[in-house]
Amino acid sequence: MPKPNRSDPTPITSALLREWGPPGTGNGTVLVVGGARRAPGAVLLSGIAALRTGAVTLQLAVVERHASALGLAVPEALVVGLPEADSGAVSRDAADVLADLVADADAVVLGPGLTDVDETGALLEKLLPLVAEDTPVVLDAFALGAIGTHPELAEPVHGRLLLTPNTVEAAYLLGRPEDPVEDFVDAAVEIAERHRAVVSLMGVVADPGGQVWRDATGHVGLATSGSGDVLAGLVGGLLACAVDPARAACWAGHAHAMAGQRLVPRTGLTGMLARELLDEVPLVLVELRMG
Numbered sequence: 264m265p266k267p268n269r270s271d272p273t274p275i276t277s278a279l280l281r282e283w284g285p286p287g288t289g290n291g292t293v294l295v296v297g298g299a300r301r302a303p304g305a306v307l308l309s310g311i312a313a314l315r316t317g318a319v320t321l322q323l324a325v326v327e328r329h330a331s332a333l334g335l336a337v338p339e340a341l342v343v344g345l346p347e348a349d350s351g352a353v354s355r356d357a358a359d360v361l362a363d364l365v366a367d368a369d370a371v372v373l374g375p376g377l378t379d380v381d382e383t384g385a386l387l388e389k390l391l392p393l394v395a396e397d398t399p400v401v402l403d404a405f406a407l408g409a410i411g412t413h414p415e416l417a418e419p420v421h422g423r424l425l426l427t428p429n430t431v432e433a434a435y436l437l438g439r440p441e442d443p444v445e446d447f448v449d450a451a452v453e454i455a456e457r458h459r460a461v462v463s464l465m466g467v468v469a470d471p472g473g474q475v476w477r478d479a480t481g482h483v484g485l486a487t488s489g490s491g492d493v494l495a496g497l498v499g500g501l502l503a504c505a506v507d508p509a510r511a512a513c514w515a516g517h518a519h520a521m522a523g524q525r526l527v528p529r530t531g532l533t534g535m536l537a538r539e540l541l542d543e544v545p546l547v548l549v550e551l552r553m554g
């Protein structure tokens with residue numbers, strides 16, 4: 264089979280995913296770090312998505328003030344409270360609380376609900392060197408803004424880094440936040456090269472070796488608030504099952520899009536909620552696995 268590339272991305276289809284073989288049936292611990300004062304629910308969406316794709320244990324880390332409420336909202340998770348900066352952001356000092364957890368996790372998702380690029384950058388600088396060797400890391404939201412300005416922050420996790428930007432975050436990753444991203448394939452390829460990461464951008468997956476895949480299953484209903492948090496968690500759950508990063512991104516993006524397709528008859532395109540995608544994911548995975 265020819266190597267996929269930017270001028271001819273390989274279509275991501277159910278048949279391709281079946282050919283690759285299904286992801287494992289469950290393994291590992293996912294740690295999701297995020298949840299500033301004004302965005303505590305993002306880690307809930309990511310965390311449940313990770314459980315839906317096969318993570319066995321879930322650790323959620325949010326600012327201390329929201330930790331107990333989150334623990335009740337997600338009884339399946341262990342919840343850790345983090346120090347909060349005056350702005351309500353997760354403080355850089357959270358690295359002290361998270362040190363042991365990142366060393367023990369099988370996959371780390373960092374970003375959902377983080378709100379301050381400087382505090383997040385300082386947190387990444389302290390935390391990423393502590394992530395266990397070989398443990399994959401998914402960065403999302405303001406963590407992407409932080410490495411967009413300072414790509415060197417992600418060096419400790421090069422080779423096992425996965426980025427899930429929306430179009431605004433993609434512009435930050437390219438170091439050109441003022442320029443809207445127009446071509447998703449070109450942008451994904453450039454980001455993958457610049458950050459030595461697998462990138463999932465609006466259905467396009469690119470790896471640092473120049474391979475590109477494209478999923479045409481998605482629709483505008485997936486632009487709903489919190490949708491990207493779900494996607495980041497799906498990837499994290501698959502990575503915790505030891506799926507190769509590029510394949511995890513393709514599996515996750517396709518499952519996300521198929522979940523959206525299943526909702527259309529009930530919600531239409533405009534009434535879809537990100538949390539509703541979560542309950543569709545196991546059914547989608549069963550269908551994908553069984554053919």
Ligand SMILES: NC(=O)C1=CN([C@@H]2O[C@H](COP(=O)(O)OP(=O)(O)OC[C@H]3O[C@@H](n4cnc5c(N)ncnc54)[C@H](OP(=O)(O)O)[C@@H]3O)[C@@H](O)[C@H]2O)[C@@H](O)CC1
Binds near residue numbers: 488
């Ligand atoms: N909004 C939602 O519906 C949901 C939000 N959720 C969570 O909330 C968190 C905050 O997201 P938000 O969307 O509230 O930040 P938003 O007000 O756009 O930005 C404020 C200013 O910051 C800047 N900036 C933006 N992105 C940036 C980046 N990546 N890195 C650096 N800078 C960036 C930008 O400034 P500008 O570039 O315009 O100068 C903008 O004016 C986030 O973690 C998300 O996961 C979801 O969980 C649930 C649904």
Ligand SMILES: Nc1ncnc2c1ncn2[C@@H]1O[C@H](COP(=O)(O)OP(=O)(O)O)[C@@H](O)[C@H]1O
Binds near residue numbers: 484
């Ligand atoms: N208009 C769209 N058409 C197709 N897929 C979409 C569309 N909007 C979002 N998606 C899918 O949903 C994912 C998450 O959407 P995104 O807007 O990036 O989320 P967020 O802003 O919450 O981070 C995208 O990566 C893409 O796979």
